[in-house]
């Protein structure tokens with residue numbers, strides 16, 4: 074009998090690929106099985122990664138006494154329901170971000186985990202990214218003095234140009250180097266279709282979905298937020314399908330004179346080098362004595378610039394020593410799930426903290442909708458708006 078704790082991945086879509094490495098290098102845990110409602114996806118995934126078992130239903134996973142925990146990697150409208158089911162079956166749960174669709178769902182998930190004495194982890198990998206952790210430690214050690222401000226930039230090259238070979242990206246005004254290699258992940262269109270329907274995703278692909286990572290970083294760095302003010306526009310991607318940008322989100326932390334600003338743009342002709350999503354992130358933290366930059370996470374826009382850079386006392390110092398592939402953040406995040414179970418402690422992003430991150434995100438979206446400042450203490454759940462474009466309905470009806 075193996076002494077390894079057994080885990081099962083539920084949902085073998087795009088992101089599942091990055092959930093394997095964190096088990097491969099452990100001798101106390103094993104990726105034992107997979108389940109996907111599309112059986113062919115589960116079978117192919119199990120074969121590719123050498124995973125022994127393919128289940129036929131979620132119920133079959135939950136009734137398997139050998140299974141210690143599940144990783145829920147499915148569309149957002151299923152997070153709450155499947156998390157509760159797993160908790161009630163006595164399984165530890167790691168659920169991908171965003172935690173759920175609204176705060177009421179978060180409460181029910183937290184309650185289910187408590188009642189059944191299992192761990193509830195929200196899998197948000199950015200806060201486990203080694204260069205980010207290095208930068209955070211430098212801030213905590215006072216390397217740049219008292220913190221005065223935080224700026225964050227998210228820039229993608231639009232949903233439609235995600236995987237295009239560079240030779241097909243044609244800048245209108247300047248010549249393009251034809252030799253640029255293909256960049257970015259292959260993404261099945263089904264991975265986008267549920268995201269573009271608010272009733273399945275809970276909100277826009279940039280501010281709500283991907284944004285959960287960023288809200289999580291901002292919360293992880295400096296804690297509770299008092300108020301938020303956002304402007305969130307819409308830009309067509311294909312036909313009537315839009316993404317929620319350009320957008321600017323600003324916020325003030327609670328109990329301190331510290332403000333943050335995050336801006337989101339899409340540059341559909343930009344070549345962004347990445348093994349994963351073609352989405353670039355840059356962070357700048359200003360202190361009373363210096364400045365820190367985090368220059369990458371998902372993509373590598375500037376390969377010649379170190380992942381962490383510090384300006385202080387007239388000198389620029391580059392920090393190259395941390396592993397900086399995006400995969401590393403997933404590996405560490407998985408380890409945290411296993412360790413939290415082994416050590417009987419809360420995971421880094423517990424249900425309670427993840428709910429506060431969610432409140433920050435939803436308050437920002439509410440601010441964008443209303444065009445006014447939203448205080449987080451005043452934020453209450455609203456009915457999730459329905460957004461089904463004509464193209465979306467056509468596509469879904471054909472399936």
Ligand SMILES: NC(=O)c1ccc[n+]([C@@H]2O[C@H](COP(=O)([O-])OP(=O)(O)OC[C@H]3O[C@@H](n4cnc5c(N)ncnc54)[C@H](O)[C@@H]3O)[C@@H](O)[C@H]2O)c1
Pocket residue numbers: 083084085086087088089108109110111114131145146147148149151169170171196197198263264265282
């Ligand atoms: N951490 C990150 O950086 C990151 C990146 C991408 C996605 N995500 C998150 O991961 C989750 C999954 O996203 P994705 O991009 O892999 O989506 P995807 O659409 O590529 O994959 C989802 C999979 O779930 C399966 N599925 C749907 N309903 C199911 C059900 N009832 N039971 C079992 N399987 C079911 C689908 O068949 C599909 O294979 C989402 O929460 C998303 O926000 C996180």
